[in-house]
Amino acid sequence: MHRILLIARRDYLATIRTRAFIFGLVVAPILFGGGFLGVALMQSRPDIKERRIAIIDRTGVVAAAVVQVAEEKNAKGLFDKASHRQVRPRYVFETPAPAADAQLQRLELSERVRHEKLYAFIEINPTSLQPSWRPARDTDTNADPASSAVAIYSNASGLDDVRRWLDDSINDGIRRVRLAQAGVDRGRFDALLSGVKVGSFGLVSRDPKTGEIHEAAKKNEVAEFAVPFGLMLLLGMIVMVGSSPMLSAVTEDKANRLVEMLLGLATPVELMAGKVLGALGVSLTSSAFYIIGGTLALEGMGMSGLVPFGVFPWFYIYLIADVTFLCSLAAALGAGCNSPQEAQQLAIVLLSPVMIPYFLFTFVMQQPNGAISTALSLFPPFTPMLMLLRQTMPSGVPLWQPWVGLIGVLAFTAVMVWAAARIFRVAILMQGKTPKAADLVRWAVRG
Amino acid sequence: MDAVQISNVTKTFGEVTAVDDLTLTIPEGAVYGFIGPNGSGKTTTMRMTAGIFYPDRGDVRVFGKQLLGARSELIGYLPEERGLYRKMAVLPMLEFYGELRSGRKVTAEVEYWLAKLDLKKWASQKVQTLSKGMSQKVQFIAVVVPAPKLLILDEPFTGLDPVSTDALREAILELRRRGATVILSTHDMQVAEDMCDYICMIFRGKKVLDGTLSSIQDRYGNDTIRVAADGGTACLEDLPDVEKVRDLGQVQELRMARGCDPQRVLRALVERTRITSFSITKPSLHDIFVRIAGPEAGQAEAQHA
Numbered sequence: 158m159h160r161i162l163l164i165a166r167r168d169y170l171a172t173i174r175t176r177a178f179i180f181g182l183v184v185a186p187i188l189f190g191g192g193f194l195g196v197a198l199m200q201s202r203p204d205i206k207e208r209r210i211a212i213i214d215r216t217g218v219v220a221a222a223v224v225q226v227a228e229e230k231n232a233k234g235l236f237d238k239a240s241h242r243q244v245r246p247r248y249v250f251e252t253p254a255p256a257a258d259a260q261l262q263r264l265e266l267s268e269r270v271r272h273e274k275l276y277a278f279i280e281i282n283p284t285s286l287q288p289s290w291r292p293a294r295d296t297d298t299n300a301d302p303a304s305s306a307v308a309i310y311s312n313a314s315g316l317d318d319v320r321r322w323l324d325d326s327i328n329d330g331i332r333r334v335r336l337a338q339a340g341v342d343r344g345r346f347d348a349l350l351s352g353v354k355v356g357s358f359g360l361v362s363r364d365p366k367t368g369e370i371h372e373a374a375k376k377n378e379v380a381e382f383a384v385p386f387g388l389m390l391l392l393g394m395i396v397m398v399g400s401s402p403m404l405s406a407v408t409e410d411k412a413n414r415l416v417e418m419l420l421g422l423a424t425p426v427e428l429m430a431g432k433v434l435g436a437l438g439v440s441l442t443s444s445a446f447y448i449i450g451g452t453l454a455l456e457g458m459g460m461s462g463l464v465p466f467g468v469f470p471w472f473y474i475y476l477i478a479d480v481t482f483l484c485s486l487a488a489a490l491g492a493g494c495n496s497p498q499e500a501q502q503l504a505i506v507l508l509s510p511v512m513i514p515y516f517l518f519t520f521v522m523q524q525p526n527g528a529i530s531t532a533l534s535l536f537p538p539f540t541p542m543l544m545l546l547r548q549t550m551p552s553g554v555p556l557w558q559p560w561v562g563l564i565g566v567l568a569f570t571a572v573m574v575w576a577a578a579r580i581f582r583v584a585i586l587m588q589g590k591t592p593k594a595a596d597l598v599r600w601a602v603r604g
Numbered sequence: 605m606d607a608v609q610i611s612n613v614t615k616t617f618g619e620v621t622a623v624d625d626l627t628l629t630i631p632e633g634a635v636y637g638f639i640g641p642n643g644s645g646k647t648t649t650m651r652m653t654a655g656i657f658y659p660d661r662g663d664v665r666v667f668g669k670q671l672l673g674a675r676s677e678l679i680g681y682l683p684e685e686r687g688l689y690r691k692m693a694v695l696p697m698l699e700f701y702g703e704l705r706s707g708r709k710v711t712a713e714v715e716y717w718l719a720k721l722d723l724k725k726w727a728s729q730k731v732q733t734l735s736k737g738m739s740q741k742v743q744f745i746a747v748v749v750p751a752p753k754l755l756i757l758d759e760p761f762t763g764l765d766p767v768s769t770d771a772l773r774e775a776i777l778e779l780r781r782r783g784a785t786v787i788l789s790t791h792d793m794q795v796a797e798d799m800c801d802y803i804c805m806i807f808r809g810k811k812v813l814d815g816t817l818s819s820i821q822d823r824y825g826n827d828t829i830r831v832a833a834d835g836g837t838a839c840l841e842d843l844p845d846v847e848k849v850r851d852l853g854q855v856q857e858l859r860m861a862r863g864c865d866p867q868r869v870l871r872a873l874v875e876r877t878r879i880t881s882f883s884i885t886k887p888s889l890h891d892i893f894v895r896i897a898g899p900e901a902g903q904a905e906a907q908h909a
Contacts, residue, residue, distance in 0.1 A: 159707050167700050418687025420656045422704040
């Protein structure tokens with residue numbers, strides 16, 4: 158045990174004393190959170206260049222209504238009410254008369270779009286005025302644009318919000334024309350169909366000591382998303398930052414022939430255990446920095462109620478299990494590699510237990526207690542990330558699930574560490590030959 | 605007590621048998637040298653002795669005990685390659701290695717050896733700033749602190765200049781005087797002849813020689829003539845009863861056929877040229893090595909087959 162602790166201490170100090178560690182401590186959250194921050198920043202700096210749209214109106218009546226709706230929307234949403242800064246592009250319309258040769262007209266307008274004289278053009282056909290007794294579906298759009306009720310022609314990406322903006326304006330315009338043709342008063346119709354604001358609240362609870370009933374609190378939807386997601390993101394980030402260097406570190410030690418010297422002083426299992434323990438120390442140091450820093454920051458902002466203190470013990474249990482498992486796996490894989498380049502190719506395999514939950518989090522957050530979410534969070538490699546996510550959500554999880562998940566994680570970690578130690582012991586002194594997956598399995602089984 | 609007992613040990617790597625049914629004994633307090641061509645099984649044997657590899661078959665005992673799955677502070681193992689933390693300073697790194705072996709602080713011993721090997725002023729420098737020779741000496745200190753009873757040194761003199769070689773040799777002999785048993789491998793036959801009490805040659809995983817230098821040489825008898833003759837090797841061709849001529853520069857070595865009379869060779873030489881030196885000796889270790897592992901041995905083996 159003394160040797161394990163010595164190796165752990167050396168590796169721990171060697172890591173935390175580097176400028177790279179301190180730099181990473183600051184940069185990692187920026188990189189991980191940077192994507193979200195970047196999106197927010199970009200959204201605050203929208204493209205407000207004027208967008209010119211041509212409308213070919215084959216009904217003779219809809220274009221004017223669409224332009225009127227669009228002008229109203231321009232007037233309402235163009236500027237931020239607080240800052241008076243323009244936050245949306247202005248839509249400007251032209252309404253060329255439908256030409257006899259419709260195809261040629263579409264071609265000419267398409268050329269204008271290609272030359273950026275126009276942003277898009279819309280073709281409104283008479284069928285658009287026929288009322289339908291069922292809601293429009295995506296499948297209603299004809300593959301042939303010329304035979305669609307309304308067709309928007311553009312070369313914009315499918316993800317921009319122009320399409321949605323125009324959809325709303327066109328449909329509003331068409332509705333106005335239909336209402337006018339049916340002799341219905343639009344103001345009364347709008348009032349009848351106006352929506353109401355739905356408030357979202359938590360659950361009413363009774364104080365177990367006093368018996369007093371506490372009113373449900375209004376839901377903070379941003380916080381309800383941000384806290385579980387943020388905690389999962391933090392766990393994943395610390396696990397990645399803590400475990401991924403192990404792969405290249407072991408390979409470098411092997412390539413530099415350091416391990417042979419060390420193996421004269423400690424057994425392979427002691428060496429691997431020391432390295433894993435050192436990495437665990439580094440991860441716990443990083444997590445303490447972020448958890449304490451984040452808690453203080455939230456308290457400073459008067460948002461200490463958002464800190465999920467009750468989940469922190471689980472956070473640390475999952476962190477220890479995940480780092481131990483991944484570092485052991487990294488040590489075993491690194492021991493099998495002959496160069497850091499080879500090791501780099503395996504990084505994706507190593508990080509998949511962290512990366513895959515990142516891809517699954519939206520699904521799990523939408524249905525936190527669905528069968529698939531439950532099953533995924535009980536799958537040991539994903540348990541730390543996904544169970545933590547579910548535990549931190551307001552819906553919570555049944556009491557038995559974290560414990561069952563924990564038993565699975567601990568058993569899985571124990572098996573992986575055992576197998577990794579057996580692989581490490583054989584692979585660490587091999588030179589020149591890269592083992593195949595079958596070799597790794599054989600070494601894990603036979604030792 | 606014997607320091608090391610290796611009994612019928614075999615170690616294979618895939619299809620390759622690195623060590624094949626090897627048996628040897630290393631007496632306590634001896635300097636025991638392994639010689640043999642590259643890939644013959646010396647390093648594998650030393651690694652098994654250090655407990656880094658386990659034999660597939662057979663038994664390795666160090667001071668009477670098996671070391672399966674454990675490390676002993678009694679053993680100091682110096683691998684052939686430099687295995688140092690390049691970014692650590694010399695002193696803390698040596699303290700780390702020493703404590704790893706002994707489980708206690710070893711600062712005093714480390715400082716003693718740094719002074720002895722003239723490395724004291726480098727104690728606070730990072731390992732990556734050291735020359736190859738200095739790194740080798742630092743690694744040697746990492747192995748000998750704190751005074752293991754068995755030193756296993758895999759080619760300790762490789763890449764060292766004569767001054768560093770002398771310093772390291774002196775350090776090894778000091779440890780031996782203090783009672784340590786030393787196992788070393790070398791490709792330098794002179795080192796083996798000068799330093800080793802016992803020499804073991806491993807060839808293709810098998811032991812082919814084992815004993816003191818004189819006992820090994822006795823097996824070959826006085827079959828070698830060392831001669832310095834005017835005209836060099838040109839005058840030595842086709843001498844009667846001479847199997848092989850080896851040109852050493854100023855001197856030539858002649859290997860006599862079994863039962864050959866050296867006087868007959870001398871007479872033939874005198875008839876050809878002026879002789880300035882003539883002596884009958886036992887073969888050198890170098891010559892014995894080449895006889896066993898050189899191309900000549902391969903040809904003889906092929907003819908025999």
